[in-house]
Every structure is written in structure tokens, then in C-alpha cells.
Amino acid sequence: MYDGKLVSLRSLDLSDLDAIEEHWNTWELRRSIGVPLPGSRRDWLEFATKADPWKDGELNLAIIEKETGEFLGTIGLRDIALPHRRAEFGVSIHNHKNRSKGYGTDATRVMLWIGFHLLGLQSIYLDTFLDNEEARRAYVKSGFKEVGLLRSTEFREGKFQDLLIMDILRDEFFESYPPGTTVGDS
Numbered sequence: 001m002y003d004g005k006l007v008s009l010r011s012l013d014l015s016d017l018d019a020i021e022e023h024w025n026t027w028e029l030r031r032s033i034g035v036p037l038p039g040s041r042r043d044w045l046e047f048a049t050k051a052d053p054w055k056d057g058e059l060n061l062a063i064i065e066k067e068t069g070e071f072l073g074t075i076g077l078r079d080i081a082l083p084h085r086r087a088e089f090g091v092s093i094h095n096h097k098n099r100s101k102g103y104g105t106d107a108t109r110v111m112l113w114i115g116f117h118l119l120g121l122q123s124i125y126l127d128t129f130l131d132n133e134e135a136r137r138a139y140v141k142s143g144f145k146e147v148g149l150l151r152s153t154e155f156r157e158g159k160f161q162d163l164l165i166m167d168i169l170r171d172e173f174f175e176s177y178p179p180g181t182t183v184g185d186s
């Protein structure tokens, strides 16, 4: 159920801390997610292992390589807003050597499946820097549409930059993965 073709999503565990921190504080990862300063992931992980999507508004999971069991990164929905059935999406494949191999797209599809099929969301959105071509491509492949720009909104590396907004609606996702189907099986 939580399987894609290449990856599985599973709950995070406190024992994942070392795997997370191995690549979390690299500049090339931090600059792409807009959280540029280094810092421990311990407090976040302790929260993430306990967070209830409805009470705490977050669901964070580990991305695991199906064949080898390697820890690839983290993926999540946050600001889960019940009245609107809306959430914000985020994903990181931590080690740059594991990028552009299809893991991010596959993991994104599984998380969308969880969001739309299990949580009953109506809309999932994200923002990304315009120069993050790898992310934009992975998101388009997963079904997100580019819907707008927040102009000059994020101070990054010495200047204010635009953020691209992308979203996907439940009916759009259901065109590819209607009820009764899963990402791993299709």
C-alpha cells in the first residue's frame, strides 16, 4: 500500500537520526529546500515520529529503496487543514548520488496516494525555487501543475527570489490512480 515501483514509504523512527544527519547539513541540500542554516534534526525527528496528521497537521515518512532497504530521505505533508482538506507537500532525497534516478517521482506519487486515498484531501500544493529544475521535473511527472508565482518572497543567497507554486487536485490524481489502484501496482 505504501509501495511505489522503486521505493517504499514507512514511518520514521528515532533510530533514523544518523541516516538523516549524514546528508542533512550539506549546503547543496539545504540551499535547494530554502532552509540554509545547519542544525540538528533531533527535535524534528522526535516530533515527526509522534505527529498525528489531524491533531498536529503533519505526516512525515521515511523513503526507503525497495530492493536494498537503503534510507533515501524524507517526505511529508504539513499544514494539513481540515476544513479545506488541503496540505503542503515536501520531499528530500538526501544524498545527491541518489537523485535523478526516479526515486523522488515515485515517492511523491506514493505520498499523493496517501494524501488523496487515505487522508481524503482535496488539494496538495508546494513551492519551489525556479532554478530547482530537478524538483520541477519530478513534480510535473508526478502530476503537479505550475499555477503561480510568489514574487520576490524568499531571501536566498543575497537576494529576494520568486517561488513557483504548484498544486494537484484529487480528481486529477484519480485520473491516474482511481480508487482500487495503487502506485506500486499500476
Ligand SMILES: CC(C)(COP(=O)(O)OP(=O)(O)OC[C@H]1O[C@@H](n2cnc3c(N)ncnc32)[C@H](O)[C@@H]1OP(=O)(O)O)[C@@H](O)C(=O)NCCC(=O)NCCS
Pocket (backbone or CB within 6 Å): 029, 032, 033, 091, 092, 093, 094, 098, 099, 100, 101, 102, 103, 104, 105, 106, 127, 128, 129, 132, 133, 134, 135, 136, 137, 138
Ligand atoms: C527534488 C527531488 C526530490 C527529486 O527527486 P529525484 O529522485 O532527483 O527526481 P526524479 O529522478 O524522479 O526526477 C528528476 C527529473 O529531473 C530531471 N533533471 C535533473 N536535473 C535537471 C536539470 N538540471 N534540468 C532539467 N531536468 C533535470 C531528471 O532527468 C529527471 O527527469 P527524467 O526522469 O524525465 O529524466 C530531489 O532531487 C531532491 O531531493 N533534491 C534536493 C532537495 C529538494 O530540492 N527538494 C525539493 C524542494 S522543493
